[in-house]
Amino acid sequence: MSRLAALSSPKDLRSMSVAELEALASEIRQAIIAQVQKTGGHLAPNLGVVELTIALHRVFDFGHDRLLFDVGHQCYPHKLLTGRFPLLGRLRTREGMSGFPEPLESPFDLFRVGHAGTGISTAVGMARGDLLNGEAYDAKANPNGRAIVTLIGDASIVNGVAMEGLNNAGTLKRQFLVVLNDNGMSISKPQGAVAGYFDRVRVSHTYSDFKKGAHQFLRRIPGGSMLEEAYHRAGEATKALISEDSWFEKFGLVTAGPIDGHDLPTLIEFLTEVRDINRPVLLHVKTIKGRGLDVAESDATRFHSPRPFSVTRAEANACRVEMPSSGRSFTTAFGEALVELMERDPRVVACTAAMPDGTGVSLPLAKFPDRTWDVGICESHAMDMMAGLAKCGHKPFFAVYSTFLQRAFDQAFQEVALQGLPVRICLDRAGLVGGDGAVHHGFCDVALLRTLPGGAIMAAIDEPSLKGALDFMLTCDEGFSVVRYPRDSVSERLLAQPCPAFELGRSRCLTPELDVTRGARPDAIVIAFGTPAIAALQASDMITGEYRVAVYDARFAKPLDDALISAALLSGRPVLTVEDHAVIGGFGTAVLERASELRLDATRLTRLGIPDHWILQDGRSKQLAEVGIDAAGIARSIRQAVSEASPATVFASPQVETCVRERPLV
Secondary structure, three states: OOHHHHOOOHHHHHHOOHHHHHHHHHHHHHHHHHHHHHHOOOOHHHHOOHHHHHHHHHHOOOOOOEEEEOOOOOOHHHHHHOOOHHHHHHOOOOOOOOOOOOOOOOOOOOOOOOOOOOHHHHHHHHHHHHHHOOOEOEOOOEOOOEOEEEEEEOOHHHOHHHHHHHHHHOOOOOOEEEEEEEOOOOOOOOOOHHHHHHHHHHHHOOHHHHHOOHHHHHHHOOOHHHHHHHHHHOOHHHHHOEOOOOHHHHHOOEEEEEEEOOOHHHHHHHHHHHHOOOOEEEEEEEOOOOOOOHHHHHOOOOOOOOOOOEEEEOHHHOEEEEOOOOOOEHHHHHHHHHHHHHHHOOOEEEEEOOOHHHHOOHHHHHHOOOOEEEOOOOHHHHHHHHHHHHHOOOEEEEEEEHHHHHHHHHHHHHHHHOOOOOOEEEEEOOEOOOOOHHHOOEOOHHHHHOOOOOOEEEEOOOHHHHHHHHHHHHOOOOOOEEEEOOOOEOOOOOOOOOOOOOOOOOOEEOOHHHOHHHOOOOOEEEEEEOOHHHHHHHHHHHOOOOOOEEEEEOOEEEOOOHHHHHHHHHOOOOEEEEEEEEOOOOHHHHHHHHHHHOOOOOOOEEEEEEOOOOOOOOOHHHHHHHOOOOHHHHHHHHHHHHHHOOOOOOOOOOOOOOOOEOOOOO
16 A cells, blocks of 8 residues: 555655655555646645655644645645545545545635735734734743644735735744745746846855854844844854844844745754744745656746646657647636737726736737837736726736736725726636536626626637627727636537627627517527527527527626616517526526616516525536526526526516515425
């Protein structure tokens, strides 16, 4: 039996020799590589922290102590060390292991986390909570207390929330360890002045640099008495690597390192020493992202979170990597369309927040480096920067994952919408995202943004409609505009049909022969926002011969198409709204609210979308089926709505109190 399979508890690590730990590290790497090759997942980030994770579990008891992850996509080794090796074979599925920390899986995971910047702040909260409970670790006064460790990456630490956490962490009067995993990468190359600082630290400091003058330096700086105490409490190894000019010392954290994050004896020695310092400490650890897989080390961005892949070895150590594609993605379509816009109009500028490849902005970044920016994991800053560019007369496009837009909502409110500035917001990964699960679903962007006056909120159903939405946004100068699209392949179903230009607040009928705004009388009406429109057409095909279904691409969640809403609800036919977004606050709710304002009877209105509970990790197609917004689910809901409807009646002047029924999932 392998060491990994035989591991019963992280405590087993304490009885292993260094050689055995290194052999275990190799097994963990091979297990992660083999699984991600089959299913996809976060590969390079996890390969880079194997030794660091083993050392942390060797020195600390995280069944009692506290380990908090920042982002969490580097948690696979942690999970394998804490009893979840049997779940690895079903990685990123409902039955298997989540790709992020998940308290439902294990008490070793304290927070369900997938957004950057949060780890230090939640750790400060637990540190204060343990102090209040009399459970804070102190090597002398309370050796049975709980130690606090938070693991954060060099790209995440520049996030605004991380800065706020550091600022507060420095005021703690207890043990508190921040482990900075410095691999010189986020998903892509980190951006900004702090990233440059880390680069200089990596190349300029040696062991002797740190040792020389450290004691005298601690006496000179502000707060020096506190650091002097920490210096005396540290072991000789830590004293030698206490930094003379660390940026983090300005926050009140004693800073040691950088040390080699793949050297297990050194890691264990340093962690053992800093554990007993009764002050906030930052240990700077240098790792290699993708360690142990040459193709991942040489192209860490590509292998950050790859699809399933295979590596074919050839002569002279050459190799070929194959990642089967499921089709042309919305992301690729967006990136190419954005390049076209920038070629047409020199006023177009673009930015992303640490996701150039994930949003398609890598294409314009390469072609227009003076008009395109990656600002790092700083969505709030990105939104404000786009506002400043708009104020100067440029046409800014901000490409961001829907789930990360939430972090910039205040800026969208204050600096964009309130100012009436035409910032263009392009939301990738809108809706259900598949294996990343609840931490990454883009389920509430419509609910957030439609509260802001003066905006136009759109969704694309395929590549031509995405281009049409972007063309509309290019000329939309009266306020902010938004287009959302999923992490999926673009449909080719409607390519033979011309895609009409977008007009503010106007929908598109995808079944012209059944257009109720032109007097047609179908058996049911589906108004879809975004790619569920394609699923609705497929659902209509499935029930051909039973019912005639009018299908609409709503295009806009704000403003709505009043003519369509009125015609649909006055027809007396069942009306279904469908969206890859939460039902609460989403497109269907907007239609319901508008019906009330127009004094229309909405008793035949059914809203389909993401229900009011968390949708866990699995394939995107399975998630869509789970919530009933795939073709089969929509067909089922159409049949149910028609069967429950009373004979159709046309209401000439409805004055009925508006209500709605949300269909139960069958």
